[in-house]
Amino acid sequence: MNSPKDLKxxxxxxxxxxxxxxxxxxxxxxxxEMAETAKEK
Structure with a gap:
């Protein structure tokens, strides 16, 4: 089984x-577009 580090x-x-x-x-x-939307809020 993979370790959590390997899975990540x-x-x-x-x-x-x-x-x-x-x-x-x-x-x-x-x-x-996302930056503009975030700026408006």
Whole structure:
């Protein structure tokens, strides 16, 4: 069985791979939109 440290490492690797698979322009646009929304509240 995997240790919690190994599991965390694997989950992080998978999450970063999903993020990196997204279109870079789209990611920037969404980040800016979220920042603007947070600023308004």
């Amino acid at each position: 490492k694997q989950l992080r690797k998978e999450a970063l791979a999903r993020r990196d698979a997204l279109d870079e322009f789209w990611r920037v646009e969404i980040a800016l």
